[in-house]
Amino acid sequence: MKRILTLLLALATPAAAHVTIAPPEVPANSYARLAFRVGHGCAGAATIAIEVALPEGITMARPMPKPGWEIAIETRPLPRPVSGGHGLVREAPSGIAWRGGPLPDAHYEEFVLLIRAPDMAGATLSFPVMQRCEGGAQHAWIELPTAEQSRPRSPAATLRLGAR
Numbered sequence: 001m002k003r004i005l006t007l008l009l010a011l012a013t014p015a016a017a018h019v020t021i022a023p024p025e026v027p028a029n030s031y032a033r034l035a036f037r038v039g040h041g042c043a044g045a046a047t048i049a050i051e052v053a054l055p056e057g058i059t060m061a062r063p064m065p066k067p068g069w070e071i072a073i074e075t076r077p078l079p080r081p082v083s084g085g086h087g088l089v090r091e092a093p094s095g096i097a098w099r100g101g102p103l104p105d106a107h108y109e110e111f112v113l114l115i116r117a118p119d120m121a122g123a124t125l126s127f128p129v130m131q132r133c134e135g136g137a138q139h140a141w142i143e144l145p146t147a148e149q150s151r152p153r154s155p156a157a158t159l160r161l162g163a164r
């Protein structure tokens with residue numbers, strides 16, 4: 001068992017170990033399933049919350065329920081109502097949180113959202129994620145690449161919007 005674990009760790013790329021979104025790209029203006037992948041805890045501590053901040057431009061996001069985790073949805077009013085699939089949308093989700101677990105550091109999990117991807121082909125959206133762990137530890141996945149640092153240590157999860 002230990003040998004298998006070591007092999008798996010050796011095969012994992014650094015990016016796969018952070019909090020990332022699968023798939024990394026979806027068509028603009030589509031309904032898309034996003035899986036937020038959590039590859040490890042906070043320096044060994046088990047994960048007890050994943051809090052995802054949604055970028056502006058997303059007008060619909062529905063979290064998939066997860067046994068053992070409670071879901072909280074935060075919303076913000078839209079400056080102007082937009083048309084959704086079932087009438088006018090007056091407020092947009094601004095954050096989704098899953099709280100529960102614990103998810104042991106050695107385990108892997110996915111937290112799933114259905115979103116309406118904005119009609120912004122070519123854009124890259126960033127989703128800052130706060131990972132909270134047992135014992136008060138936390139990891140803020142919030143950094144954006146800069147000219148000086150193209151691969152930040154704690155990058156926000158990103159999603160590319162491709163051609164429709």
Ligand SMILES: [Cu+2]
Pocket residue numbers: 014016017018019039040
């Ligand atoms: Cu990592």
